[in-house]
Each structure stands twice: as structure tokens, then as C-alpha cells.
Amino acid sequence: MPVQPIKITSAEVIDLRVPTSDQMLGSDPFHKEPDYSSAVLHLETDSELRGVSVVFTLGAGTDWICHGIEDLCQLIVGSSLDEFTSSPITLYRRLVDHHQLRWLHDGVFRMAAGAVINAMWDLWAKSLNKPLWKLLVDLDPEFVVDCIDWRNLQDALTREEAIELLSDRRSNVSFRENQMQDLGPKAYCTAGWLGLSDDQILATIRKLQDQGFDSFKLKVGRDLNQDVQRIKFMRDAIGSECNLMVDANQYWGVPEAKHHVEHYRSFGLKWVEEPIARDDVLGYVELSEAFDDADFGFACGEHAASPVIFKQLIKSNAIKFCQIDAVRVAGVNDVMAIILLAAKYEVPVCPHGGGIALCNMIQHYGMWDQIAVAGHSDSQLVEYIDFLQETVDHPVEVREGRYVTPKAHGWGLEFKQDFLRDHAYPDGRIWKSRPVNRKGARFESL
Amino acid sequence: MPVQPIKITSAEVIDLRVPTSDQMLGSDPFHKEPDYSSAVLHLETDSELRGVSVVFTLGAGTDWICHGIEDLCQLIVGSSLDEFTSSPITLYRRLVDHHQLRWLHDGVFRMAAGAVINAMWDLWAKSLNKPLWKLLVDLDPEFVVDCIDWRNLQDALTREEAIELLSDRRSNVSFRENQMQDLGPKAYCTAGWLGLSDDQILATIRKLQDQGFDSFKLKVGRDLNQDVQRIKFMRDAIGSECNLMVDANQYWGVPEAKHHVEHYRSFGLKWVEEPIARDDVLGYVELSEAFDDADFGFACGEHAASPVIFKQLIKSNAIKFCQIDAVRVAGVNDVMAIILLAAKYEVPVCPHGGGIALCNMIQHYGMWDQIAVAGHSDSQLVEYIDFLQETVDHPVEVREGRYVTPKAHGWGLEFKQDFLRDHAYPDGRIWKSRPVNRKGARFESL
Numbered sequence: 001m002p003v004q005p006i007k008i009t010s011a012e013v014i015d016l017r018v019p020t021s022d023q024m025l026g027s028d029p030f031h032k033e034p035d036y037s038s039a040v041l042h043l044e045t046d047s048e049l050r051g052v053s054v055v056f057t058l059g060a061g062t063d064w065i066c067h068g069i070e071d072l073c074q075l076i077v078g079s080s081l082d083e084f085t086s087s088p089i090t091l092y093r094r095l096v097d098h099h100q101l102r103w104l105h106d107g108v109f110r111m112a113a114g115a116v117i118n119a120m121w122d123l124w125a126k127s128l129n130k131p132l133w134k135l136l137v138d139l140d141p142e143f144v145v146d147c148i149d150w151r152n153l154q155d156a157l158t159r160e161e162a163i164e165l166l167s168d169r170r171s172n173v174s175f176r177e178n179q180m181q182d183l184g185p186k187a188y189c190t191a192g193w194l195g196l197s198d199d200q201i202l203a204t205i206r207k208l209q210d211q212g213f214d215s216f217k218l219k220v221g222r223d224l225n226q227d228v229q230r231i232k233f234m235r236d237a238i239g240s241e242c243n244l245m246v247d248a249n250q251y252w253g254v255p256e257a258k259h260h261v262e263h264y265r266s267f268g269l270k271w272v273e274e275p276i277a278r279d280d281v282l283g284y285v286e287l288s289e290a291f292d293d294a295d296f297g298f299a300c301g302e303h304a305a306s307p308v309i310f311k312q313l314i315k316s317n318a319i320k321f322c323q324i325d326a327v328r329v330a331g332v333n334d335v336m337a338i339i340l341l342a343a344k345y346e347v348p349v350c351p352h353g354g355g356i357a358l359c360n361m362i363q364h365y366g367m368w369d370q371i372a373v374a375g376h377s378d379s380q381l382v383e384y385i386d387f388l389q390e391t392v393d394h395p396v397e398v399r400e401g402r403y404v405t406p407k408a409h410g411w412g413l414e415f416k417q418d419f420l421r422d423h424a425y426p427d428g429r430i431w432k433s434r435p436v437n438r439k440g441a442r443f444e445s446l
Numbered sequence: 447m448p449v450q451p452i453k454i455t456s457a458e459v460i461d462l463r464v465p466t467s468d469q470m471l472g473s474d475p476f477h478k479e480p481d482y483s484s485a486v487l488h489l490e491t492d493s494e495l496r497g498v499s500v501v502f503t504l505g506a507g508t509d510w511i512c513h514g515i516e517d518l519c520q521l522i523v524g525s526s527l528d529e530f531t532s533s534p535i536t537l538y539r540r541l542v543d544h545h546q547l548r549w550l551h552d553g554v555f556r557m558a559a560g561a562v563i564n565a566m567w568d569l570w571a572k573s574l575n576k577p578l579w580k581l582l583v584d585l586d587p588e589f590v591v592d593c594i595d596w597r598n599l600q601d602a603l604t605r606e607e608a609i610e611l612l613s614d615r616r617s618n619v620s621f622r623e624n625q626m627q628d629l630g631p632k633a634y635c636t637a638g639w640l641g642l643s644d645d646q647i648l649a650t651i652r653k654l655q656d657q658g659f660d661s662f663k664l665k666v667g668r669d670l671n672q673d674v675q676r677i678k679f680m681r682d683a684i685g686s687e688c689n690l691m692v693d694a695n696q697y698w699g700v701p702e703a704k705h706h707v708e709h710y711r712s713f714g715l716k717w718v719e720e721p722i723a724r725d726d727v728l729g730y731v732e733l734s735e736a737f738d739d740a741d742f743g744f745a746c747g748e749h750a751a752s753p754v755i756f757k758q759l760i761k762s763n764a765i766k767f768c769q770i771d772a773v774r775v776a777g778v779n780d781v782m783a784i785i786l787l788a789a790k791y792e793v794p795v796c797p798h799g800g801g802i803a804l805c806n807m808i809q810h811y812g813m814w815d816q817i818a819v820a821g822h823s824d825s826q827l828v829e830y831i832d833f834l835q836e837t838v839d840h841p842v843e844v845r846e847g848r849y850v851t852p853k854a855h856g857w858g859l860e861f862k863q864d865f866l867r868d869h870a871y872p873d874g875r876i877w878k879s880r881p882v883n884r885k886g887a888r889f890e891s892l
Binding site for chain 1: 478481511545557599723758
């Protein structure tokens with residue numbers, strides 16, 4: 001299918017913030033009052049299409065990402081979609097390996113680079129009238145592998161191994177795609193937010209079960225006794241057949257993690273998520289050895305800053321579930337590498353969806369992984385959160401506990417105009433109308 | 447000594463850029479045309495003192511850091527120096543663990559937080575009429591340990607071990623301080639920048655030897671034969687008694703690093719610096735095991751994004767030289783933790799000084815480490831670069847190959863007013879007067 005000649009003419013970056021902390025949604029021990037937010041990038045073109053991406057944030061700091069994205073967009077305004085599609089790694093390197101900017105490292109810089117890269121992939125998929133997962137599924141193995149920066153990965157997975165892995169899967173792709181044309185990856189949902197009462201949690205579980213969910217997550221990380229009580233409560237509520245996972249959001253050091261997790265052995269947990277710091281690879285190795293005989297494995301990745309951290313966690317067998325995020329690393333190119341690494345080492349990819357619009361993106365990665373890379377197993381759970389889905393043109397849907405396969409082109413991610421206008425920070429209606437002592441109040445440390 | 451009642455009244459943040467790429471100073475395989483730059487923070491107070499710090503950058507991106515520092519300064523303008531000095535960890539946590547901003551991670555966020563923290567330490571030292579190293583040396587062990595965020599470190603070093611380590615050293619502190627009152631840490635210098643000719647390198651070596659240097663570094667990372675030739679050339683030029691180090695600036699993956707470094711065995715190198723990615727802890731473990739019997743050890747740290755990365759590198763014996771940087775992690779508090787970790791595991795601390803004003807800061811850490819923490823050995827080499835020293839009121843000095851002990855208060859880091867004015871980006875004289883096609887030209891990827 002020929003790519004239309006499309007040129008990037010301008011970039012619009014919007015600081016979008018939603019005062020979710022009013023209801024304490026999404027709170028955990030570290031992130032006490034998050035305001036689910038996004039740096040939203042619109043790459044306008046000389047066609048009727050535009051490339052869209054978002055970087056999820058927790059409120060304060062969204063402007064830092066916006067500043068970065070605006071700066072990086074200088075490197076692509078005026079370029080054509082053809083330049084990108086002929087060699088996606090070239091844009092990746094122009095951004096991630098920029099000879100002066102690379103000093104800024106991961107975090108804001110890599111996230112901003114990812115925003116630009118993701119918007120270009122979106123534009124490409126739209127130009128082909130395909131959802132993003134379908135664009136990825138249709139790429140030749142050699143092309144996929146050429147999208148990846150192999151510099152720091154080859155001790156774990158070589159180019160050649162990746163091509164072989166993708167090629168081996170090729171014969172089965174049409175069958176799998178057909179199988180998933182209506183219902184995509186299996187979903188799971190957090191029912192046990194830290195701030196909720198037992199009654200609230202029970203109501204959430206019943207609501208989710210009615211929607212077909214059989215996999216539930218619970219926040220832990222504060223008082224050991226309370227945590228154990230709550231795990232027991234959740235297990236009793238969902239029964240022994242359902243999947244139960246817990247998430248500590250990096251609250252412990254290695255010794256505290258060992259101490260706490262030791263008490264979690266008897267509940268048939270599927271995973272223990274982020275028991276320790278996001279970059280403590282050797283800590284994860286130590287934990288995984290200490291709990292080698294437990295039912296559960298360790299999960300992490302939503303805060304892993306680079307493919308190099310993922311490489312180490314996967315290669316060393318330290319994590320049993322690989323939680324890619326759609327906007328933490330440098331876009332589709334980095335995530336492709338991580339999904340391929342996970343496939344080689346047979347670590348199920350369970351994407352992180354806790355945030356505004358993240359589920360809309362990760363469902364595409366789940367599809368690609370389960371159709372064209374690892375194939376499918378019921379351990380490849382994709383996180384689902386129903387917050388703020390009324391704010392987009394194409395909400396994610398779950399049926400029978402599975403994602404309804406997205407049909408909209410690209411990421412299918414377009415916020416409604418009035419939502420964008422009202423929540424723009426600090427001048428949108430929502431923020432302007434807040435009492436002065438509340439506007440920006442959450443910037444204060446808690 | 448009573449602390450004066452001082453209040454932070456405002457923050458000025460300056461985007462300072464120097465077109466060093468005109469002379470190709472500081473170039474390496476990744477950073478092809480760096481413009482040595484700084485985000486400069488002036489914390490003004492209601493006294494005659496101000497807190498100063500800088501975050502070194504390579505040109506483009508300095509504005510990202512400036513944006514972040516300005517945002518964070520909202521959290522301290524109006525606070526008093528007393529609040530900080532009574533509990534430095536409180537400010538550290540308000541910044542680094544900010545409940546919304548911590549989502550931004552390391553990189554820009556941690557560097558900006560470090561700028562604020564470092565400026566507060568500067569102000570504190572100035573209020574006591576002490577250079578920063580002297581303030582640190584005079585702190586009680588308990589106070590030092592209370593400055594540190596132990597959450598993720600205790601599997602390698604506990605609070606109690608750190609107190610014991612500092613207390614054991616206490617009896618020797620006056621003697622060591624006296625010994626170092628004129629000449630401080632031993633210095634080393636890069637003579638072999640990638641872009642220089644043999645003749646230029648030889649001239650640099652002779653000039654440095656005249657200043658008493660006996661430790662030299664060389665950039666490698668491109669062609670194996672050229673690298674080996676140049677190592678041989680350098681070794682011949684300096685003789686067998688001098689220290690020779692090489693630096694690959696993260697250019698290789700693990701297999702390439704092994705292949706290249708294998709050819710470096712016969713030159714009596716002291717260290718091989720940054721052979722692989724900054725966050726590849728297991729890669730460093732693998733390399734250190736493969737070259738366990740070599741003369742050289744591995745060095746890294748200037749790009750290590752957090753104390754957790756340092757913890758792993760040090761604890762696992764993967765690096766033999768710990769290259770702290772003054773502005774990569776979150777300021778004095780983080781660096782204290784890293785220096786203590788290195789002392790426990792007997793890894794010499796060799797601070798990174800490659801950048802504008804970095805040497806002016808790291809000399810204080812070298813002093814503290816060698817007086818009050820690890821004690822002194824000739825392996826604790828502190829990097830020295832004489833770029834741009836004419837631009838500050840108190841240039842660093844080297845005599846007999848050692849840093850002349852700094853006497854100015856705080857970091858002793860104050861740029862000359864006309865230099866700041868002329869190099870402010872993009873409106874200072876230097877940038878305004880550059881032809882349009884050069885101004886910002888280096889923003890382009892190379």
C-alpha cells in the first residue's frame with residue numbers, strides 16, 4: 001500500500017491535567033494525590049491526518065515534558081512521513097542519541113523523545129488506514145529488527161535471533177490475527193486501591209466480575225498486618241480460581257521487601273509488583289532467588305527507564321512478568337526491543353495501563369506480542385483501568401474479561417475537544433475556576 | 447557557630463552556553479560537538495549571601511534543566527536556611543519524593559533537584575564562612591547519616607555501619623585536614639581527546655607534566671587498531687611509571703567491549719572507563735569477571751542516574767573506581783551516600799570533572815572523602831580540566847599534580863558577571879552575534 005506524501009507542518013503540545021485527586025483515584029504510598037495528566041502531542045501535517053501521542057504524568061511536571069517535546073519537535077517539523085517510514089531508527093537516533101541532548105538521560109528526555117516517536121508511528125498507521133497493532137503485525141521481521149537500537153542489547157538477544165524468532169512465528173500470524181479479531185488480550189484490573197474501604201473493594205470486585213474479569217490487583221506497601229489482612233480479604237472475595245496480584249509501588253528496600261513478601265506466600269498470588277526500586281536489578285535478582293519456591297513471581301517495568309534495565313531484569317530471570325509502559329521509554333522502537341527480549345526468555349509481557357490514555361496505547365502492544373511475537377498464553381495479562389474513558393473518541397472496551405480489539409486507526413487516541421480545552425493547564429475552565437488556594441495546591445509536597 | 451537567620455527571597459536561573467564546539471574541546475564518539483554549558487541557579491536571600499549551584503550540560507537541553515529548576519524553586523522560595531540546616535533530608539524528600547513530580551524519574555528531574563539542594567548547601571557553608579568541604583568535614587557522623595535517604599541502600603550499607611565508619615575515622619580527621627591544608631586530592635587530566643593529533647597530545651602531556659601531573663586519560667571507542675596505537679603512543683610518551691586511563695564513553699555493547707578491551711591488557715592501564723551503557727550493572731559484572739586478572743579495573747559513574755545504580759556497581763565489585771559527579775544525582779545528600787558506600791567496599795572515589803565548573807565542585811567531595819570518610823590513597827584521583835577557569839572568581843588550581851585546597855566559602859563558585867551576561871542563551875552577546883545559521887545550529891543531530 002503506497003504511503004501518501006505527507007509532511008509535518010507544525011507541532012501542538014498541550015498540558016492536560018485532570019483533578020483526579022479530588023476522588024483519590026490512583027493513589028498509592030508514594031503517589032499520594034495524583035492528578036492524572038498528559039503531555040499531549042499533535043503533529044499537524046499538510047494532509048487531513050495528524051500524529052497523536054501522549055505522555056502520562058501525575059500532574060506537576062507535565063509542563064517539563066511539554067517543554068521537552070516542543071524542543072524536540074524542531075527536529076521533525078518540515079520532515080516527511082516517508083523519511084520516517086523508510087527508516088524509523090534514523091529518527092530514533094536523531095532524538096535519543098542527539099549529541100548534546102543525550103546528556104539529559106532517561107526520565108523527561110526519553111519520555112519526550114518517545115512522544116515524538118509514538119506520534120510518528122500513529123501518523124504512519126493512519127496513513128495506511130490501520131490500527132497501530134495491525135501496522136506492527138504486518139511489518140517484515142527484518143524491518144522490525146532494523147527499528148531497534150541494538151548497541152546495548154546484543155549480549156541478551158542478537159539481531160539474528162530476533163529475526164528468527166519473528167520468522168518462526170510468521171506461519172501462525174494469520175490464524176492468531178483471525179482468532180483475535182473480536183477479542184484481544186486478557187485484561188486485569190486493580191480493585192484494591194490503598195484508600196478504599198473493604199465495602200468499596202468488594203463492590204468493585206463484583207462489578208468487574210460482572211464484566212467477565214477474573215484477575216485482580218491490590219495495592220500494598222504500608223503496614224504488614226493490614227496488607228496481609230487485605231490480601232486475605234481479597235482472596236476470600238474472589239475465590240481460589242481467580243488471579244490475585246499485589247503491587248507495592250517501590251515502597252520497600254530489599255530487606256523490608258523480603259520481610260513483607262515472606263508473609264505473602266500462602267495466598268496463591270500470581271505476582272508481587274515493584275517490591276523495590278525501579279532500577280535495583282541486583283535487588284530483583286536477590287528477591288527472585290529468595291522466593292524461587294514461591295507461587296508468585298516478581299513483576300516490574302512501568303518505571304524501568306531504559307531497554308538496558310529491562311534487558312538485565314529479563315536475562316537474569318529476576319522478573320517473571322514484564323510490565324512494559326507505552327510512554328516511559330523511547331516509543332514503539334524501544335518497546336519492540338523489550339517485547340522481543342521478553343519473548344526469547346519466555347517472560348510474559350503484561351503492559352502497565354495505570355494512567356490516562358495508557359490503556360488505549362498498550363492494547364496495541366498486547367495484540368502485537370500475542371499475534372506476532374510471543375504468541376498467546378493466559379499469563380499475558382494487560383492492565384485495564386476505566387478512568388476517564390469518556391474523554392476520548394474511541395474508549396477502550398472489555399468484554400468477557402478481554403480487550404475488545406481496537407479498530408480505529410493509529411493508536412485510536414483522540415481526546416474530545418471540549419475535554420482538552422477545559423483541562424488545559426493552567427488556563428482551562430477546570431483549573432481557572434478552582435479556588436486560588438487549590439489551583440496548583442498539589443504542587444506542594446505532602 | 448550560630449546560623450544567621452536567612453530567608454530565600456527569590457531564585458534566578460540562567461541558561462549559560464559556551465560555544466566550545468568551535469574548538470572541538472570535550473568531544474568524544476557520542477558527544478561530537480559539545481557546547482559546554484550550565485543551568486546556573488542563584489538563590490537570593492534577605493542577607494548579602496546567595497546560594498549558587500550549576501548543572502553541567504552539553505548545550506541543547508540546558509533550557510530543559512532551567513525550566514525544571516524554576517519549577518522546583520517554588521517549593522523553597524520563602525523558606526529559611528534554618529529549616530534546611532536543621533534537617534537537610536526534609537528538603538531532599540520534598541523534592542526527590544514529591545508525590546507528583548517523582549514520576550519524572552532521574553535525568554532532568556534529579557539533576558534539577560540536585561541544583562536546588564546544592565545551592566542550599568552552598569548557602570549554608572557561606573553562612574558559616576567555610577568552604578563546602580570544611581562544612582562537611584565538621585558535621586557529626588549522626589548528622590551526615592541523617593542527610594541520607596536509606597530506603598534503597600540498606601542491603602549494601604546500613605545507617606549504623608555508616609556511623610561507625612565515620613566515627614572510626616574521626617580521631618584522624620584533624621591530622622588529615624592539617625596535611626591537606628595546602629594541597630588537596632591528587633589530580634588527573636585527559637590529554638588524548640579523540641579529535642587531537644599525536645603532536646597536539648604530546649604537547650598537552652608535556653605541559654601537564656610541567657605542572658606536576660603523572661596521571662593521564664585517553665579517549666577510545668572507535669577503531670580498534672587506532673585505539674591500540676594511540677594507547678601505545680601515550681604509554682611511550684608518559685613512561686611506565688605514570689598512570690594511564692582510557693575512556694570509551696559508553697560506546698560499546700558488552701560483546702564489543704570484551705573484544706576491544708582484550709587488546710588493552712598489555713599497557714599497564716589503571717582503568718577502563720564507561721566501556722558500556724551507564725545503567726548496565728550486569729554488563730559491568732560480566733566484564734569485571736572476564737577481566738579479573740587484568741591490571742586495570744573498570745570505572746564509571748558520571749552517568750549513573752541514582753544512588754541505586756552506584757550501590758549495585760559497588761556492592762557487586764563490578765567497578766574498581768567510583769566516578770561520582772557533582773550534578774548528575776540529587777546533590778550533596780546523594781553524593782554523601784555514594785561516597786560512604788564506596789568507602790565500605792573500598793572502592794576509590796575518583797570524581798568526574800569533565801565540564802564547566804564541575805572541578806570547582808568535585809574538589810570539595812575529594813577533600814571530604816579523603817579527610818573524613820575513606821582516608822587517603824593515591825588511587826583517589828580527582829579529574830581536572832582547565833577549560834573555562836578564567837570565567838570564575840575562584841579558579842581551581844593544581845600544584846605538584848594536586849588540587850590546591852579551596853579556601854573560598856561554599857562551593858567557591860561564582861561566574862564573572864560579564865561572562866554570564868555575554869553567554870546567556872539565546873540573547874547574550876556571544877549567541878546574538880553568531881550568524882543565523884550557526885545560532886542553535888548544533889541543535890541539529892550530527
